[in-house]
Amino acid sequence: MKTAALWLGLLFAALLLGMPRLAAVAPPVYSRTSFLALFLSHAAMVGAASIAAVAAGIALAVFVTRPAGRDFRGIVLALATIGQTFPPAAVLALAVPAIGFGPRPTVVALFLYGLLPIVGTAIAGLETVPEAVRDAAAGLGMSPGQILRRVELPLAAPVALAGIRVSVTIAIGTATIGSTVGALTLGTPILDGLAANKLPFVVQGAVLVALFAIVTDLGFARLEARLRRDTR
């Protein structure tokens, strides 16, 4: 798995930078915008949406697992589920009139779509902390904040990371639809290819998106394995 991630990563980088050279042997190659620029824009949107979703998701999960927030657990999970059942394309259609074209509605759609797996697994992770461990931590004199930071969050991390991994991987694929509202993504060659009836553009975009998602997924898998090794 370690080597698979490395080789696929190298392949992805080589294709991003070297695709134009393929034009000599197998034209046409998409060239309106460089693949590197498309990737950076794509990654920036996924990154912004995912960081926001992780922050909001973990904050919500912490809140609903405290005594004060326990009553909101059902509502938060229901809202997060609605966020995910709502198709991202519909979110885009609704968001564009409100905040205009470009990357911003895409980030909003990705954020809403990515929240559920994070909230869900973060709650599950926090709830797997054994009652005895919590009891011992409080009984030894840790404050609620210390229990959260030193005991609960580290123990919840491997489970929550699995949710973040799912969320980010899905966001990488979903971000391509941002191109329909004018955001630059690796989906842009796909749309242009469909519009101009140029199949190679579609394939080039699709391969790069798929590689991006797979490499990210494998990277998270390694991080998860490392976390789990220390917290059994």
Next chain:
Amino acid sequence: MIAIEHVSKAYGGRKVVDDLSLEVAEGALCVLLGPSGCGKSTTLRMINRMVPLDAGTIRVGGDDIAALAPEALRRRIGYAIQSVGLFPHWRVADNIATVPRLLGWPRRRVEARVDELLDLFRLDPAQYRGKYPHQLSGGEQQRVGVARALAGDPELLLMDEPFAAVDPVTREALQGELLRIHRATRKTIVFVTHDIEEALRLASTIAILEGGRLAQFAPPLDLLQRPASDFVRQFVGGGGAGLRVLSLCRVAERMRPGGTAPGEPIAAERSLRDALEAMAARHADVLAVADAGGAVIGTIALADLVRE
């Protein structure tokens, strides 16, 4: 050391602890004993404010616990529970260092304290410091749990059925270690159990609780010989009170100095129950008694065992 005064606690209208008053002397090993639901764990957990009181006051070392911040109070009091609750993502050394670090001890002092405690529990520091809890046996986990409870050098140690989940052989070993550590450190210990044998073996005084009230508060031998009520008689005796008295008294208390008897001598430090066991096994009604060095110092006869 601990003064519990008119303390009550109810859950949903049901009184779990009912106007309980109790004093635990400094250096005592006080066992709270009783059937499930008698309020013994609740009482223990009220001492370190893990459970809030409905009424009454508790003083620890003269301080009213209600006047102290819960975290500050708990760092003064060791706490060990049946399910241990070691932090699974921390090594043994980090687990033991929990309270010293909360107290802000310098790093060197924390490290020295961790090794000192591992030594006290006969766990080789070089071998055990770096292990994770899941790499330990049940008995080792419980030792580390008690070591963690003692690490901040607390004035008082609370133990809630700490040995109930380990096998009988390990339990006996852990009880022996607790007695040794209690003798060595003279810490005040409050120990909750429902196991009468464990209570008799460990306690300097036993508080028997019945329905949240104090049924009797006395040293183990008094409890067996002068039960205050039928409930106490039934709970501590259960048909075996006479034999239990034998296991509480030592051969040294009943032996006749001088003289000797055939066969392997029995150590004066052993219990009368051990002497009876030896007599039954050897079909002998008199045994030679030896001191700690192994020299014969007298005899004990079957009749001596039952003498008033």
